[in-house]
Amino acid sequence: MTRGTRPVVAAGAAVCAAVLVGCQPADRSGETFGWVDPPPTVQDVTVTRVIDGDTVEVDTVDGVTQRVRVVGIDTPETKRPDTPVQCWGPEATAFARELLDGQRVTMRDDPRAGDVDDYGRLLRYVVLPDGREYSVAAAEAGAARAYVYDDTRPPQLAGEIAAAQDRADAAGLGLWGPPCHGGL
Template identity: 50%
Template sequence: MMKLSARNAAAGLVAVLVVAAIVSFAGLASSPHDVDPVPTTVPTGAERAEVVRVIDGDTITVRLEGAGEGAQVVRLVGVDTPETVDPNRPVGCFGADASTFTHTELDGHTVYLEVDQVQGDTDKYGRLLRYVWIPGTDAAAPAELFNATLLEDGYGVAYRGDQDRKQAFDALEREAKDSRRGLWSACPAA
């Protein structure tokens, strides 16, 4: 009787392993952390622009190439940095840091703007909604998706609305939070 139980246990274990392997190979056992990585090349069709002013950590003013002298306000898609310019709200914890970082990285630089297919072209304030790409310095250097950099370095939180890169941006926020980078170490309520 003892041998029968051991045999049944071994058969059960083999069955569990076979089912686990099938599920794994079928892609049904993917982890919630398995997300598409953030690309490292400027997408085809992105618009070239010069950053003429940084308003705060997640809002800039640009001059689109070929659009004359007019400037457009751009709200970075997928990231929300603490407030610094809203007259109805106090400056948020780490807001000045996020704003300074964006100034340092983008002021006067050439960037490429990518439309988010889910968010649409503009928000309710008429600002362009865009991913902001910093081109690589040469063919071997990867481009940087600045929206993702803000999240990765803890300068903001992932925007809670839908967007093309929501899963990747949520993962970057989670990683920054777990590593206590940026606002995740500086702000008590973060």
Template identity: 55%
Template sequence: MRHHRIRIAASLAGITALATAGCATTSLDPATPAAAPSSAASNPQGGVTTGHRQRGVLTGHTEPATVTRVVDGDTIIAEAGGTQLRVRILGIDTPETVDPDQPTQCYGPEASQFAHQMLDGKTVTLRTDPVQDTADRYGRALRYVELDGTGDYSIAAARGGYAKPYVYHDNPVRKAGQIAAAAADARTAGRGLWGACPQ
């Protein structure tokens, strides 16, 4: 009987530990310690990997890709696994430059130039977001774009003042806190569109 009680106590302790781990929440605080980021290099077979945490934020599947064309500051064409994807970059909105129904917006050319400098011809990691659709109504793939040595393009564009945070239908991306913090820093410093354009 005593051994039986010990086994039950051990089992309950294990279940409690699993439940505690399963109930852990993610944080959008950019100061949260980072787990090792996922990248194409951590997936030697290529192809899609499962979700990982980045800076405390649970993010989605990854896929190595090559940027074949920059459309504007928040849209690219990338080749991934032999397929050409038109990618709408998650979490940001840059001033318009290519919409035939809209004039070129303030700081749009600069945002596009930044995207060209950062992304043209680069090998990148495309990452889905577990709380967003994988494609939008125009058929564009919805992805974060990450670069070795630089990190997330959306955060870099926001920090440089080339992009504003973007929330679709009141459903923020998992990296919304990091992007908002980067944009707030740019706004305080008057960088990019925050200093050049009427707000």
């Protein structure tokens, strides 16, 4: 800085300070940064068929049957063509049947997961009649693994589902116990 500009800079700083006296910082406590999720779309449906531990068919109130892939979990395969039945797959399907078959549940979307998958299935959370999230319940019972499709936008319940899986793993429940020990 040259010698002649110092008074101008000092004067400029003094003017800025004088202007800012008495100003209060903006309240930004409720502000969010990054993406803001829209409110979820919810729909009451009846589970008419359990395909496996993470896929069901539902009937809507207007009688439309839709296939739903449950968001946030993955269960061992039992129905995939050219794939053997995986360890704990039948048990995961039985768990889903016990909790979901014939039940009136609430589906809700997760804007981070998208609307449908590559197979045309709706991507939805399933809320049980007692208010529990099926994804969390399945992970906590050891019937499912936490599953994140896109690491840049993990599902809204990813942390809760992962914590439930950790509890099942620590307790050796379901696919985390014998004979699978977390393997397929």
